[in-house]
Amino acid sequence: MGTSVAVAVAVAATAALLLGRVAHAEIKTTSIVSDPRLIILFEQFGFASGGRATVSISRAAWQLRRGSRLKSVDPNLMGFVLVSGAQFPKVNNQTEYAAADPPPGGGGGGFCVLTSDFALPVLRLNDVAPGGASTTVTIDDPDEYAVVFSNCQDGAEVTMDVRTEMYNVRRDASGGIRDYLPVGLQPLPAIYAGVSAVYLAFLAGWVWTCCRQRATAERIHAVMGALLLFKALKTACAAEDAWFVERTGTPHGWDVAFYVFGFFKGILLFTVIVLIGTGWSFLKPYLQEREKSVLMIVIPLQVIENLVLVVIGETGPTGKDWILWNQVFLLIDVICCCSVFFPIIWSIRGLREASKTDGKAARNLRKLTLFKRFYLVVVGYLYFTRIIVSAFLAVLNYKYQWGVNVAVEGASLAFYLFVFYNFKPVEKNPYLYIADEEEEAAGGELEMDDGAF
Template identity: 80%
Template structure:
């Protein structure tokens, strides 16, 4: 049972890594977590990258426990329940100890994480008086550590309030830095990203105003997307800045979720509207196009609500891994749904190129939408899969590099979309007047690509 619990902890760690790519907001490193009638042998609380001399403080209050009716235990040994710090490098060693204990037929007592030499003990429940207790541990070996509660007694449910406070000490004055090693550059990174998108938004507004006659309704929607992207990254910078200094986001996490919600909805809406050719190929949406929007937008609402639940409950919640799986499933469905309008536009453009006598113009439109399709696939594949694989092998000291990679890919995607669909009177992709013979030859070579 303990081995399966360690697997659950590993799954939670992987889910945390994947979610960190999709949720760049920084969670507070000072957190109070209620645990209510929890019988799990392993409970994963927090993960933090420590420098040498970093400190972890755990405060426990209102601690109580009871034996479940179906348990063979008669009494509870509180010394077999407590908190430890486990380095990421030590998880394989602890797992090996667990396997060895399970394989030993004469082992008698099962393996307990609290007694492992690979775990750094913090506080046991037998040392907690009725009024509560706190313990501070100094980390001598730098690394990424997980705060884990271990209950080595089957059938015992634990209830308590746990306050975790983890930080690194910097400077001669001993100032506390609540950002883990590897995420300390985030305030500057997000501030720069926000400034870049603010300049992007100003340039887009100037381009739309200068070419007002060529501007369509889709360009206003695209401008709103840039606005919320700018606000979201600005809130992420403030969130990280406050967490770094005082350990709490000071309300900036709420603004981050709000602006992130609108940004997520608008991003998928813009992709769907461009994919259907709305404002470029036709001034209206067909019923199937509306159906895609009616699927994508509610799914984005659900995804952002699940995002808030995941971010606010943390990995301690019993259903945290399930919520992560729901989040990833909804995200995958959204990513798949937005491909259909693009494919429909590509097919209709190919058919129009063959029948309506405007092969040259439609062929160049077809080329644009095929490029758009490839870029959307590449963007989603990179930000959902490639970067998560990169994070799995990256040292904890350089996790900020993943955030930079995601933001760079996002900016490149935005730049491609906004450049190719900018308001231009004679857009080279949408208003081409080439010879029909040349277009026909190109169409013949292109035939069968989709």
């Protein structure tokens, strides 16, 4: 059962990582040092027919772990296999049957992924010469495959340098071109280039609007413009990252730019939500202590979250603590998402209390309506991009994984359009300038609405 759980968790974690990164390098060198794990997941890749996976091993060594009940290590029981998405449930069932009937004495023996009839063998450590070894497997059945190292000896440790290279082959007049993007992510360069162009146009329109309404533009509008700029830069780097990975197998530094601009975009996004939620610039020119506290919590958490994202993106699933880092990332993200709700709720309650004392019912009703709508949109946006999309990815065919990226970017654009339209600089803002004849009707609506939040 331990092996089954290890494979399942590793595959699920890798799927979740697709939401955090654009495209990871499909040529990767990984060092494994004194690792006793029975299962190590290296990569997942969506292959078309004729795609190829190359695994190269150098500096391979093995030893008994301290306290092991084994008498020696058999390198023939350690090696690499490819497991397809179609065959994974069958491999999982085999591990469960083996766990229900374990071999006497434990240690070696019993079922192992390396010996499964449903796994495609690649290379065993006993075939690795002192100078290293390399094997290339051609994929005949298109599917998403996981490159897995399997150690059939509980108590043995392995040390090695592993280079994995996975690609599909696009036929042309010259014979064939290597495409290092998985089948399901091949449209990404065009998608992100288009998204970047949309946000640059959005930014130009926003700057034009702020210049036209310079007299009513507030400081928050400059912060919102900076958010659009970093969003456009992040998606432009995502397009270049995916384009270079597609052609060369490595991002050539564009992943670093992607992380940097993503870092500033993440901080600005949550800062804008918090500042708008508190009513800063729209309702009052200052922040209360409790609202400053929320910012002082959210911003450092965003810094930590982006650092964790870099760790899990660069180490990959081969890292011993990779799943733990993913859990930390999700926990921090949830805390940030929950924290931004409080300022919005405080603003809604403050407006309701003010409506009872300042005699400006219509103005407060419109502000209240706006902030309630803003609250619901923020909840919907965060819920969709954090939960719904993850569930969508879990059931989506590997050929259409790009659809998840389109869904996330579409939801983000819709969210940005709502926020920027409703909080744009305009003369005689309808939420701030109300005709006297609307007061009486508004007062009755506020009384009816007094129970919410």
